[in-house]
Amino acid sequence: MSFRDAPLICPICGNLLTQQERQLLCANAHSFDIARAGYVNLLGSYKNSHNLGDDKTMLHARRAFLQRGHYMAILNAVKRIVAHLVSVRKSSVPNRSLRDSIGFTTELTERFLADAAGDGAMTDGTMTDETMTDGAMTRPCWVADMGCGEGFYLHGVMQHLAGSIRGVGLDISKEAVRLAAGQNKAGAFAAANINRQVPLADQSVDLLLNIFAPRNAAEFARVLAPEGFLVVVIPTAAHLHEWRAALTAQGATPLPIAQAKQQRTEHQFSDYFAPYPTRQNGQAAAHVHEVCYRITLDQTDLQNLLTMTPNAWHIAAEDQKRVHSLTQLSTTVSVQILTLQRGPRNS
Numbered sequence: 001m002s003f004r005d006a007p008l009i010c011p012i013c014g015n016l017l018t019q020q021e022r023q024l025l026c027a028n029a030h031s032f033d034i035a036r037a038g039y040v041n042l043l044g045s046y047k048n049s050h051n052l053g054d055d056k057t058m059l060h061a062r063r064a065f066l067q068r069g070h071y072m073a074i075l076n077a078v079k080r081i082v083a084h085l086v087s088v089r090k091s092s093v094p095n096r097s098l099r100d101s102i103g104f105t106t107e108l109t110e111r112f113l114a115d116a117a118g119d120g121a122m123t124d125g126t127m128t129d130e131t132m133t134d135g136a137m138t139r140p141c142w143v144a145d146m147g148c149g150e151g152f153y154l155h156g157v158m159q160h161l162a163g164s165i166r167g168v169g170l171d172i173s174k175e176a177v178r179l180a181a182g183q184n185k186a187g188a189f190a191a192a193n194i195n196r197q198v199p200l201a202d203q204s205v206d207l208l209l210n211i212f213a214p215r216n217a218a219e220f221a222r223v224l225a226p227e228g229f230l231v232v233v234i235p236t237a238a239h240l241h242e243w244r245a246a247l248t249a250q251g252a253t254p255l256p257i258a259q260a261k262q263q264r265t266e267h268q269f270s271d272y273f274a275p276y277p278t279r280q281n282g283q284a285a286a287h288v289h290e291v292c293y294r295i296t297l298d299q300t301d302l303q304n305l306l307t308m309t310p311n312a313w314h315i316a317a318e319d320q321k322r323v324h325s326l327t328q329l330s331t332t333v334s335v336q337i338l339t340l341q342r343g344p345r346n347s
């Protein structure tokens, strides 16, 4: 749990939250307890809703599945892309007054300026790990994971870029952020409904991750700094194709993957974001990178896979029993990673 300087805002009044002992507090004295497990609940008026994302069973199945390494190649590709974009970000953020260049809310700007002058930056003539090494960026580089689930991707990215970024994870499910905070002590995790207001300050984040999770283009654009980056992972029509076919053969009807998902996703973001091509593995520069490989799943993996997706809610119990009798299956993992960049201010 590390809420120090996290750009979280109050879900009631929108003021910046600051940590005081085991609470986050805003200027209007709204307070939010930091749970013993290390996350904070910023669901606000949404906390009594029935639709609170993935439940405990799904999340534990997801964690077990991810820990078997089946999506490690996706994580590795995300790590490479984020490392590149963070280095671009760190070398391109102009070294002028943050007040002029970043446009945070006043209170946040003051705090970052104080940090830049104090413990967040040059103390003995050198930058801390969290700040830029060539003098261009004078505040921590924030990465926020929208719909972080049990935290697999943000944790992996933060470990990979050890100390050079700060991380925030948001998910509507309290169990998700509880698991994420338990694993990743350096991250700041909050329960929040990203379909409504994202509880992050305007233009406070350098890079957003959005992996198999809901998207809110206007809010993502609001919280990203100008020319900040958005990395979106979506499944292609081929993703888990053989597994879907096996479910169908067992009489179950799996949820479909939307047609033309890449085009639809890009269209969703097109008012605020532009494609940002990067070069990966020596290939031509592109803003869409495909990750495609085969995995072999045993019976436990197959049970976890069914349980961790909303398919578990949609497939009748008898059909699920038949599916659970599958003992082994080889299937395709196929996703696209989109890299987009926030347009200049006010676009």
Ligand SMILES: C[S@@+](CC[C@H](N)C(=O)[O-])C[C@H]1O[C@@H](n2cnc3c(N)ncnc32)[C@H](O)[C@@H]1O
Binding pocket: 052, 053, 054, 062, 146, 147, 148, 149, 150, 151, 152, 153, 170, 171, 172, 173, 176, 192, 193, 194, 195, 196, 210, 211, 212, 213, 214
């Ligand atoms: C398919 S899971 C992906 C989780 C994670 N990104 C991963 O790939 O492991 C989708 C996640 O989005 C969360 N979610 C669904 N609706 C949400 C909302 N309105 N606000 C925030 N999170 C939401 C769910 O609780 C779930 O953890």
